Amino acid sequence: MRSRSIMVLGLTLVAIASQCLFVNSAFGQALQLRVVTQDGTAMRAGDMPRFYRVAELNAGTVVEVIGESNGWAKVVYPKGIDAYVEADRVEKVNDKTLRLTRESALLAPSELLGASGSWCALFESPLPVGTELELKEEIAGIGGKVSKYLVTTPRKPQVSAQARGFVLSTSLRDATEAEAARYLASTGAPMPRPVDQPVDTPVTPIPGNQAERPVTQPQVPAPSPTPQTSVDPVDTSLLSPINTDPLPPVVRQPETAQPSDQTNAPLGTNAQPTEPATQQEMIALTINQLNASFDQLRAMPRDKMDAGLEEMLAECRRSAAALSNEPSLVAGINQRIAWLELRIKLRDQRLELERALADADKRQAELATRVKAWQDQRSYTLIGRLLPSTLYDGNRLPLMYRIEAIEGPGLQRTVGYIVPGATDDLKRHTGAVVGVIGSTRFDQALGVRIVTPSRVDFLETP
Incomplete structure (x- = not known):
C-alpha cells in the first residue's frame, strides 16, 4: 500500500513538472518587444550604416524585434511609413488600388532622396502576383511617365510576409511589462498566456484486498514534442532589371559576387549575415534627379542636411562612376562632391569644437565650485x-x-x-x-x- 502511494505520488510529480515546462514554453513564444532609447534614432533599410535612412524614431517608441543581424535589430515596419512599388510590376484596379502583375518585395523609402533614392527591398521575399496594394501617390519619372507608386505598406494578415527595418541594437532596451501591455493593446494583439492544462483526476482508493489487485498507473499526458521550426531560406538572387524609359539611369555593374554555399543555410548554422535581397541592382541617379536631390538637401535645416551629407556624397560618386564616359557631366558632379566633402569637414570640425567647448564649460563650472569651497574654508x-x-x-x-x-x-x-x-x-x-x-x-x-x-x-x- 505504501509503495503504491509513493509510486502514484512520483508519477503525479512527473506530470506536474511536464505541465510546468509546457507552460514555460508557451510563454516563450511571446513577442520580443524593445524600446528606442533616444530621439532621432535612425531606422535604415539594411543592417549596415551605408544603407539609407528610412525614418527617425523617437525615444520611447516600442518596436517588435524579429531578428538580429550584424549588430542591428531587425524590427517590424512601424505603422505610418509607406513603401514604393515599380510601375512595371503592377496594374491599376481602380483609382485607389493596384494589383501586382509580377512578384515584388516593394522598396523601402529613402527619407532623404524620396522615390529616386529608394532601391532597397522592404520584404525579404517578394510578394506574390495578385497582391493588392492601396495607392497613395503616383511618382513621375523621366519624361513625365509614372515610374513608381507610393503605396500603403501591406501587413499581416493581408500578406504572410513581414516588412522590416533595421535599428542599431545598442539604441534599444527591453520593454517593461507596462510598455509591452500598452503596445499590445494598441495593436489589438492578445497578451501571451499558457495553453490549457490537463485536469488532474483524484485517485480513488480501491476497496477490497489490495494485495490481490494490480496497481493501475494513471495515464500521464505526455508532453507534446517541440515542433521543429522550418525556416524558409532567404532568396538573395537578383531579379531581372526593370525596363525603363528611353533615357534610363545607368545601371551600376555589380561587384564580383562569389557564390556562397551558405546562402540557403538554415538558421542556427554558421552562415554569415547577408544583405537584404533587392529587386534590382542599385542604380545611379540621372543628372536631373541628382540636381533635384542636391537642391533638396541644401534647402533642409542644418541638422537634417548634416545627417544626409554622406548619403548625398555616395549618390554623387555613384553617378560620376556611371557617367565616366561623359567628362562634362562628371566635372559638374565633381563640383558637388567637393562641396559635400567640404561641408562634411566643416561639420565635423564644428561638432568637435562644440564638444571641446562643452567640456571646457563643464571643467570651468567644476573649478568655480571648488574655488567657492576654498574661499569658504x-x-x-x-x-x-x-x-x-x-x-x-x-x-x-x-x-x-x-x-x-x-x-x-x-x-x-x-x-x-x-x-x-x-x-x-x-x-x-x-x-x-x-x-x-x-x-x-x-x-x-x-x-x-x-x-x-x-x-x-x-x-x-x-
Whole structure:
C-alpha cells in the first residue's frame, strides 16, 4: 500500500513538472518587444550604416524585434511609413488600388532622396502576383511617365510576409511589462498566456484486498514534442532589371559576387549575415534627379542636411562612376562632391569644437565650485589663476603677477596683482590656481588690489 502511494505520488510529480515546462514554453513564444532609447534614432533599410535612412524614431517608441543581424535589430515596419512599388510590376484596379502583375518585395523609402533614392527591398521575399496594394501617390519619372507608386505598406494578415527595418541594437532596451501591455493593446494583439492544462483526476482508493489487485498507473499526458521550426531560406538572387524609359539611369555593374554555399543555410548554422535581397541592382541617379536631390538637401535645416551629407556624397560618386564616359557631366558632379566633402569637414570640425567647448564649460563650472569651497574654508585675500603680466615684467616696471578670475571660458578679468618676494619663485607655477594671503593696497589707476603675499597656496596645478 505504501509503495503504491509513493509510486502514484512520483508519477503525479512527473506530470506536474511536464505541465510546468509546457507552460514555460508557451510563454516563450511571446513577442520580443524593445524600446528606442533616444530621439532621432535612425531606422535604415539594411543592417549596415551605408544603407539609407528610412525614418527617425523617437525615444520611447516600442518596436517588435524579429531578428538580429550584424549588430542591428531587425524590427517590424512601424505603422505610418509607406513603401514604393515599380510601375512595371503592377496594374491599376481602380483609382485607389493596384494589383501586382509580377512578384515584388516593394522598396523601402529613402527619407532623404524620396522615390529616386529608394532601391532597397522592404520584404525579404517578394510578394506574390495578385497582391493588392492601396495607392497613395503616383511618382513621375523621366519624361513625365509614372515610374513608381507610393503605396500603403501591406501587413499581416493581408500578406504572410513581414516588412522590416533595421535599428542599431545598442539604441534599444527591453520593454517593461507596462510598455509591452500598452503596445499590445494598441495593436489589438492578445497578451501571451499558457495553453490549457490537463485536469488532474483524484485517485480513488480501491476497496477490497489490495494485495490481490494490480496497481493501475494513471495515464500521464505526455508532453507534446517541440515542433521543429522550418525556416524558409532567404532568396538573395537578383531579379531581372526593370525596363525603363528611353533615357534610363545607368545601371551600376555589380561587384564580383562569389557564390556562397551558405546562402540557403538554415538558421542556427554558421552562415554569415547577408544583405537584404533587392529587386534590382542599385542604380545611379540621372543628372536631373541628382540636381533635384542636391537642391533638396541644401534647402533642409542644418541638422537634417548634416545627417544626409554622406548619403548625398555616395549618390554623387555613384553617378560620376556611371557617367565616366561623359567628362562634362562628371566635372559638374565633381563640383558637388567637393562641396559635400567640404561641408562634411566643416561639420565635423564644428561638432568637435562644440564638444571641446562643452567640456571646457563643464571643467570651468567644476573649478568655480571648488574655488567657492576654498574661499569658504580659508579667508584668502585673492583667489584666481596665476599668470605673468605683459607690462609688469621686472624690466622697466616692477615685477608683478596677474591674478585672473575663475569665471568662464573667454573671460579674462584681472582681480589683482601680487608682488613676489625676493625668495618667491612663482614663475614656474604660472597657470596654477592660487589662494593668496597678504597685505593689500588699492591702485587707483589699475582699479584693482596689489597684494604683497605672506602666503601663496597652490590650489590646482595646470
